[in-house]
Amino acid sequence: MALIDLANPTRFLNFAERVLPWLVAATLFAFAIGLEQALFVAPDDYQQGATVKIMFLHVPCAWLGMFCWGLMTVAALGTLVWRHPLADVAAKAAAPIGAAFTFLCLFTGSMWGRPMWGTYWQWDARLTSVLVLFIMYLGLIALWRSVEDPGRAGRAAAVLTLVGAVNLPIIKFSVDWWNTLHQPASVFRIGGPTIDKSILVPLFAMAIAFTLLFLTLHLAAMRNEILRRRVRSMQMLRVFADEDMRQIESRA
Amino acid sequence: MRGGREVFEGVNFTVAGGEALAVTGRNGAGKTTLLRLIAGLLEPAQGRLELTGGAADATLPEQAHYLGHRDALKPALSVQENLAFWHAFFGGHDASAAGALETVGLADLAGLPAAYLSAGQRRRLAIARLIAAPRPIWLLDEPTAALDTAGQGRLVELMRAHLDHGGLIVAATHGPLGLGGVKELRLGDPVPPAATGGGEKSAP
Amino acid sequence: MTALWAILLRDMRIAVRIGGGALMGVLFFLAVVTLIPFAIGPDQALLRKIGPAILWLGALLASLLGLDRLFAADHEDGSLDLILMGAASLELTVAAKGLAHWITTGLPLVLAVPVLGLLLDLDPLAIGAVALTLLAGTPALTFIGMIGAALAVALRRGGLLLPVLVLPLTVPVLIFGVSAAETAVIGPLMFGTPFLILCALTLMSLVIGPFAAAATLRQGLD
Numbered sequence: 001m002a003l004i005d006l007a008n009p010t011r012f013l014n015f016a017e018r019v020l021p022w023l024v025a026a027t028l029f030a031f032a033i034g035l036e037q038a039l040f041v042a043p044d045d046y047q048q049g050a051t052v053k054i055m056f057l058h059v060p061c062a063w064l065g066m067f068c069w070g071l072m073t074v075a076a077l078g079t080l081v082w083r084h085p086l087a088d089v090a091a092k093a094a095a096p097i098g099a100a101f102t103f104l105c106l107f108t109g110s111m112w113g114r115p116m117w118g119t120y121w122q123w124d125a126r127l128t129s130v131l132v133l134f135i136m137y138l139g140l141i142a143l144w145r146s147v148e149d150p151g152r153a154g155r156a157a158a159v160l161t162l163v164g165a166v167n168l169p170i171i172k173f174s175v176d177w178w179n180t181l182h183q184p185a186s187v188f189r190i191g192g193p194t195i196d197k198s199i200l201v202p203l204f205a206m207a208i209a210f211t212l213l214f215l216t217l218h219l220a221a222m223r224n225e226i227l228r229r230r231v232r233s234m235q236m237l238r239v240f241a242d243e244d245m246r247q248i249e250s251r252a
Numbered sequence: 253m254r255g256g257r258e259v260f261e262g263v264n265f266t267v268a269g270g271e272a273l274a275v276t277g278r279n280g281a282g283k284t285t286l287l288r289l290i291a292g293l294l295e296p297a298q299g300r301l302e303l304t305g306g307a308a309d310a311t312l313p314e315q316a317h318y319l320g321h322r323d324a325l326k327p328a329l330s331v332q333e334n335l336a337f338w339h340a341f342f343g344g345h346d347a348s349a350a351g352a353l354e355t356v357g358l359a360d361l362a363g364l365p366a367a368y369l370s371a372g373q374r375r376r377l378a379i380a381r382l383i384a385a386p387r388p389i390w391l392l393d394e395p396t397a398a399l400d401t402a403g404q405g406r407l408v409e410l411m412r413a414h415l416d417h418g419g420l421i422v423a424a425t426h427g428p429l430g431l432g433g434v435k436e437l438r439l440g441d442p443v444p445p446a447a448t449g450g451g452e453k454s455a456p
Numbered sequence: 457m458t459a460l461w462a463i464l465l466r467d468m469r470i471a472v473r474i475g476g477g478a479l480m481g482v483l484f485f486l487a488v489v490t491l492i493p494f495a496i497g498p499d500q501a502l503l504r505k506i507g508p509a510i511l512w513l514g515a516l517l518a519s520l521l522g523l524d525r526l527f528a529a530d531h532e533d534g535s536l537d538l539i540l541m542g543a544a545s546l547e548l549t550v551a552a553k554g555l556a557h558w559i560t561t562g563l564p565l566v567l568a569v570p571v572l573g574l575l576l577d578l579d580p581l582a583i584g585a586v587a588l589t590l591l592a593g594t595p596a597l598t599f600i601g602m603i604g605a606a607l608a609v610a611l612r613r614g615g616l617l618l619p620v621l622v623l624p625l626t627v628p629v630l631i632f633g634v635s636a637a638e639t640a641v642i643g644p645l646m647f648g649t650p651f652l653i654l655c656a657l658t659l660m661s662l663v664i665g666p667f668a669a670a671a672t673l674r675q676g677l678d
Contacts, residue, residue, distance in 0.1 A: 041589040087665075110574075123498030131490055148327070148367055178494060214616050224675065239368040242361055246402055293537055311542040322534030328473040329466070340462035341542055 005216055009226050014212075016223040023216040033189035054112040056202060060210035061105035068098030068214065072140075073165040076158035077169060086222070088154025089162065089229075092144055093221035097214060099137035125179035129153035129172045131225050136164050154174055260286070261341050268387070269305070272411065274429055277439035283424035284321070286439065287391045290422060291318045291361065306388060310424055316389035317342075320445060327367035333378055334366050344385030347355040352384035356406065371398040382414075389414075390414060393422040403450040459544040462494045465539050467556035470529075471522075478564040481518045485565055488514035489572050503532030509574040509587045513571070515565045515590050516630060519597040524618045525554060526555050526605040527673065536609070536673070546674065551666040554602050562594035585647070589654060593633040596658040599665030600625045608671035629648035629657050 038056040045052035072094050078087030110120045121127070137171050140160055147153035260282040267273045275283045286292045290301060292313030303312045325334050330449065332353065339349040353359045355374040362368070375398045382390060389409070396404045408430045411421055415431075423429055461551050472478065493503060530536040539549055541561070566587055573583035611617070629653035632654040639646035 072359050109630045119500070121577060123493050123500070123503075128498075130489075135483070135490060138479070138486075142480055142483060146294060173492075179498070181497070235364050236368045239361055239370070239373070240366055240602050242358075243373060246357065246671075247400060275626060288537075291537070291541060293540060310543065314543050316541060318541060320534050320537060322532075322537075324534040324535070324538050326466070326470055326535075328470045333466075333469070337462050337466045339539070341459045341539075341544075343459065343543060 009086065009089075012108055013223060013226060016219050020216065020223075021214055023212065023219060025085075027209065027216050030212050034202065034205035034209040037205045040204040042199050051112060051115055054108050055199075058105055058108040058204045060207045061101045061108060062130060063207060064210055064214050065098055065102035065130065065137075067211070068101065069133070069137075069161070069165060069168065071218075072098065072161045076161040076165075079154050079158040084224075085100050086213070087224050088150065089225045090218075091113060091151075091154065091157060093225050094218055095141050095144060095157075096138060097217050097221060099134065101140060101210075101214070102134045102137055104172060119181040122154055125176045128179070129175045132171055132175065133153060133168065134148060136168075138162070140206075141182065150232075260439055263309065263437070263439070264298075264455045265418050265435075267420050267422060267435070269418040270415050270421055272339060272423065272429065272431055272434045274434045275422065275437050275439060276426070277279050281400055282441040283439060284393055287320075287422065288391050288425055290389075291316055293318075295331065310397045312389070316388060316391055317382045317385075319378055319390070319392045319395055321393055323374045324381075325366045325374055329366055330363050331366050331369070331377060332362040334377060335384055339384040342381075342385035342387070348386075349384050352380040353433065355383060355410070356380045371387045372400055372403055375399055376403070377401060378404075379410065383410060388419050389425075390419060390421045392421065392425075394424055396425070396427075396429075416456075459542060460548055461633050462543045463504070463539075463549055464517045464552045464556050467553055468560055471556065471560035478560050479559045481521055481561040482564050484521055485514045485518040485568055486572065488517055489575060503576045504578060504582075507573065507578045508582060509634050510576060510632060511569060511586045511591070512593075513570060514632045514638065515569075515594065517596055517625060518565055519562055519594055519641065520601055520622060522557065522621055523601040523622075524608055524637070525671075526557055526602055527609040528605070535654045540673065546670040547666040549600075550602065550606075550669045553601045553663060553664070553671075554599050558595050558598040562598055563591075565594060580642075582637070582641050587621075588640075589633045589651065592651065592654050592658055593629050596629045596654075596661040599628055599658075599661040600629070602665050602669045603672070606672035610675060628659075629654065633658040 011034035027043060034056070037051055042053065044050050072091045075087045075094065077093065078084040105174050106127065109130070112123055113127075117210055143160055144153050147156060170193070263286065265273060276284055277283055285294065288295055290312070292311065302310065302316075306312075306315055318433065324338070325339075329337070330424055335353060337348050339352070350359070356379055358376055358380065361373070366374070366377070376396075379390075379395070396406055399407060411423075411429070411431055415421060428434075489510055496502065507531060527536060530539060540546065542549060551604040569587040569590060570583055573586065578586070601618070601622045603625070608618045632650045636647055636650035636654055639650060
């Protein structure tokens with residue numbers, strides 16, 4: 001079955017129903033391996049102790065937060081350029097998931113940094129960039145919710161997503177610059193300057209697990225959005241039908 | 253006065269309980285302005301409005317329903333929620349909200365978002381407001397606009413029932429109301445010099 | 457009474473359903489608090505020192521959001537005409553709308569203070585003080601703001617008119633709010649005076665706001 005066939009919502013729903021159980025199983029399996037690697041195989045940090053293992057949550061979440069915006073950017077092009085019917089469904093479903101992962105990244109970063117910094121937050125370059133990304137996600141979700149018609153909302157959100165995609169590197173660069181401006185010495189690099197192989201493998205495993213989690217959630221969310229739109233269409237049809245019936249009756 | 257411009261002058265009329273007044277005239281003659289004056293939404297530059305009878309402690313606007321060009325519907329709320337709000341706001345009796353929806357034929361759509369309604373359905377929902385919370389005076393601005401034949405017929409029935417109960421109707425309209433026995437006030441025509449500005453209404 | 461209850465519930469329902477409502481105000485609050493360190497640098501000590509002020513400013517600006525829609529939405533769809541013809545007093549009706557706005561916009565800002573306080577590295581006492589002063593002060597912001605909202609509808613002007621009109625009126629609330637929040641850290645004896653004045657300002661605004669807004673709305677519609 002070619003990808004183009006999935007453009008039909010009904011076909012997509014069938015596809016989702018078939019694939020979801022497998023995805024859930026794969027996600028659970030990947031997490032089992034990933035957690036085992038992270039908790040038992042990876043060594044403690046000589047300085048931070050076991051708390052360094054929060055990194056195995058924090059880094060994949062950061063990666064997914066950015067990956068999600070990339071996915072939404074592709075979806076945005078799908079809506080605006082190729083007019084793919086399910087592109088805006090994919091975009092709308094992805095936004096809250098991306099926001100959640102970004103928030104988790106901030107939260108785990110805060111928890112991780114607390115023992116080291118003594119505070120829950122530090123305005124360092126990386127965390128701050130992720131905070132800005134989080135605010136952009138929330139803005140995008142607000143935009144989705146503010147327009148009733150899904151088609152119009154989709155196009156508006158697509159434009160904002162593309163603008164965001166172009167701006168994110170610029171924001172990252174300027175935040176880095178702002179940070180060096182005020183803190184010339186490199187204070188604290190989460191994750192350390194080099195990554196040893198004993199950490200790399202568990203990290204990779206967790207990254208795969210989280211990505212599978214994202215795909216599972218995204219697929220389920222897309223299915224829900226399609227169903228939601230169906231309910232909306234049915235409601236509108238009921239309203240139109242009432243009007244049609246009255247027209248027919250008044251002429252009878 | 254509207255926007256500093258005098259809209260009409262020398263308007264004189266009396267309407268009694270059980271009577272209907274049709275306000276006619278070309279566009280811009282001031283039909284809407286007159287209705288809004290009676291509704292208390294505008295102050296007359298000159299002249300007065302007098303209400304005899306009716307509830308002693310309520311002003312004229314508090315005893316009137318105004319059906320304007322806009323339907324006062326919130327798209328975010330359902331059909332039922334919209335009507336229930338006005339019913340509670342204007343102090344209707346318990347059962348009348350659901351009954352009103354039935355009467356205008358929107359009971360089937362009660363739970364659906366008001367955003368999806370057509371112009372005619374919105375008009376019918378606005379009319380439901382009039383019967384969900386009874387008030388003696390009805391001020392209607394082109395009430396049959398956007399309604400199909402069946403809807404217009406239904407509205408005429410409702411107006412007839414209102415008049416039979418002693419209510420009063422002042423309606424701005426382009427064509428005939430279909431009620432029969434309706435007084436007419438034509439705006440925009442030259443006024444005989446003896447007439448003075450003013451209007452009177454009496455309600456039971 | 458039923459009429460006032462009806463309008464309170466309706467406004468709250470609408471605010472929650474469309475476009476996020478409560479979340480928009482909090483999001484704006486978050487955005488403002490994030491912008492300040494970009495402007496003045498990530499100096500933790502400085503941020504901690506002016507933290508209460510940043511939070512108060514952010515809450516004030518976020519409160520003004522959605523105030524222009526307070527009467528404008530009803531005016532556009534013709535609901536305001538009918539509200540003016542209601543049996544309930546217009547002042548109370550307007551106050552009910554203000555209360556709905558505070559519950560759906562102001563109160564969430566207060567609830568967001570603990571999280572945003574963490575971003576600025578405030579200690580728990582300071583966070584509590586800011587939250588308490590905002591709880592006492594945000595109703596004043598809403599009820600003073602509604603005067604501007606009524607003026608904007610009556611004069612048919614949108615845009616920045618409302619903030620320009622309302623911001624000077626909110627200066628006393630801001631002064632005593634921040635002062636109370638900051639002195640709470642110094643000691644409870646000093647906290648009482650500005651806090652009580654803040655409460656007094658709020659109580660005054662609960663009366664002045666609806667009366668001024670109602671008078672404006674009666675005049676302005678044509």
